[in-house]
Amino acid sequence: MPSRPRAGGGARPGVGGGAPSVYFDNAATSNPKPPQVLEAMEHYMKKVCASPGRGGYRWSLDAGRIVYQARAKVRELFNAPALESVAFTMNVTYALNCAIQGLVRPGDHVVTTSVEHNSVIRPLRFMQEAYGIQVTVVQCDGRGMLDPDDVRRAMRPETRTVVMTHASNVVGSVLPVAEVGRVAQEFGAFFIVDTAQTAGVLDIDFAAIGADVLAFTGHKSLMGPPGTGGFVVSSRAAGEMRPLVHGGTGSRSHLETQPEDLPDKFESGTMNTVGIAGLAAGIEFVLSTGLERICEHERSLARRFVDGVREIGGFKLYGPEAPGQRVATVSVGSERGADLANLAYRLDAEYGVMVRSGLHCSPLAHRTIGTFPEGTLRFSFGYFNTEDEVDYAVRALAALATTDM
Ligand SMILES: Cc1ncc(COP(=O)(O)O)c(C=O)c1O
Numbered sequence: 351m352p353s354r355p356r357a358g359g360g361a362r363p364g365v366g367g368g369a370p371s372v373y374f375d376n377a378a379t380s381n382p383k384p385p386q387v388l389e390a391m392e393h394y395m396k397k398v399c400a401s402p403g404r405g406g407y408r409w410s411l412d413a414g415r416i417v418y419q420a421r422a423k424v425r426e427l428f429n430a431p432a433l434e435s436v437a438f439t440m441n442v443t444y445a446l447n448c449a450i451q452g453l454v455r456p457g458d459h460v461v462t463t464s465v466e467h468n469s470v471i472r473p474l475r476f477m478q479e480a481y482g483i484q485v486t487v488v489q490c491d492g493r494g495m496l497d498p499d500d501v502r503r504a505m506r507p508e509t510r511t512v513v514m515t516h517a518s519n520v521v522g523s524v525l526p527v528a529e530v531g532r533v534a535q536e537f538g539a540f541f542i543v544d545t546a547q548t549a550g551v552l553d554i555d556f557a558a559i560g561a562d563v564l565a566f567t568g569h570k571s572l573m574g575p576p577g578t579g580g581f582v583v584s585s586r587a588a589g590e591m592r593p594l595v596h597g598g599t600g601s602r603s604h605l606e607t608q609p610e611d612l613p614d615k616f617e618s619g620t621m622n623t624v625g626i627a628g629l630a631a632g633i634e635f636v637l638s639t640g641l642e643r644i645c646e647h648e649r650s651l652a653r654r655f656v657d658g659v660r661e662i663g664g665f666k667l668y669g670p671e672a673p674g675q676r677v678a679t680v681s682v683g684s685e686r687g688a689d690l691a692n693l694a695y696r697l698d699a700e701y702g703v704m705v706r707s708g709l710h711c712s713p714l715a716h717r718t719i720g721t722f723p724e725g726t727l728r729f730s731f732g733y734f735n736t737e738d739e740v741d742y743a744v745r746a747l748a749a750l751a752t753t754d755m
Pocket residue numbers: 377378441442443444467469515517518519544546547567568579711
């Protein structure tokens with residue numbers, strides 16, 4: 351029996367004094383959240399807890415101010431054109447569905463990439479079946495990298511929309527969104543960007559990447575709670591984009607039809623104000639910490655992990671080599687054909703290291719890197735992870751590699 355590696359000072363103690371808790375699934379959702387996020391949510395629940403935009407009394411106005419401040423934070427983070435261009439949704443999946451189903455029309459041609467999350471590919475496949483849209487999936491290379499010239503070659507005169515992720519949630523490859531944005535603009539197509547894996551890590555400027563819809567999720571690197579997300583929409587897209595959901599907005603209540611005013615057009619129903627309060631605090635944390643600092647720390651952890659795994663041998667590593675071409679999500683495979691689900695289970699059960707195995711909701715990405723259908727073991731590092739935790743996980747992997755997995 352190999353000796354159990356010990357976590358360094360960074361790992362959180364395990365329940366009942368057992369194995370420490372080392373969380374490396376930040377690509378799914380970030381953990382822990384900064385204390386300010388919890389405080390903002392507690393403040394809302396205890397001191398406000400009213401519907402924003404639904405009344406003229408103090409608590410409703412307080413709730414409205416909280417949402418306003420959150421919009422301002424999103425605007426600052428992405429350099430959004432206006433406060434009204436920011437709409438909140440419950441996650442990026444919802445935001446992407448709003449954009450895709452709201453902009454794409456029957457018979458349209460849409461261009462996307464081969465590393466998309468199901469949040470992009472499923473609405474497209476749905477629209478293909480239901481409305482006869484045509485979809486071209488541009489092939490990324492085996493590291494998950496995209497050549498913008500391949501996107502250009504896929505464009506047709508009738509291409510109405512290009513939709514793509516900013517970074518792969520399987521291998522962490524960062525895709526050239528600004529270059530693709532220029533291609534989309536040349537062809538007069540709408541450009542939808544999924545920033546699930548980059549918002550809060552990379553500097554993203556809405557206009558500079560040529561986005562029409564920048565979809566974000568709140569609970570990953572923006573440090574907010576689950577149930578938060580949204581999008582920034584350009585004025586040209588906002589006019590054409592149909593709302594996915596129609597209903598009460600607290601505005602123009604005399605109308606029986608959805609108002610065209612932004613962001614109300616896209617925000618029907620009582621909002622997740624407690625979540626939005628937390629999201630605003632999360633974004634404030636990101637802005638005050640600094641994107642560069644966050645990114646550098648996470649990339650250095652990923653680099654350390656990759657070097658460590660390479661040293662122990664027996665594992666395949668996927669994704670781009672250059673640290674500047676990736677975010678801190680690393681996919682690992684076994685050279686000896688070990689069962690990755692079992693490996694993930696044992697990492698958690700025996701060492702307290704929490705990672706994810708499988709397809710990570712992105713079968714296309716796995717076909718692209720050659721790991722379909724078995725998938726990979728995904729380690730995704732966050733701002734609160736430490737070098738000690740990385741070293742511990744590498745030692746745990748090394749110990750498991752010597753057993754009969
Ligand atoms: C690239 C990408 N897009 C979309 C999603 C969906 O995120 P959410 O569950 O927050 O909607 C994820 C998260 O797993 C992702 O990594």
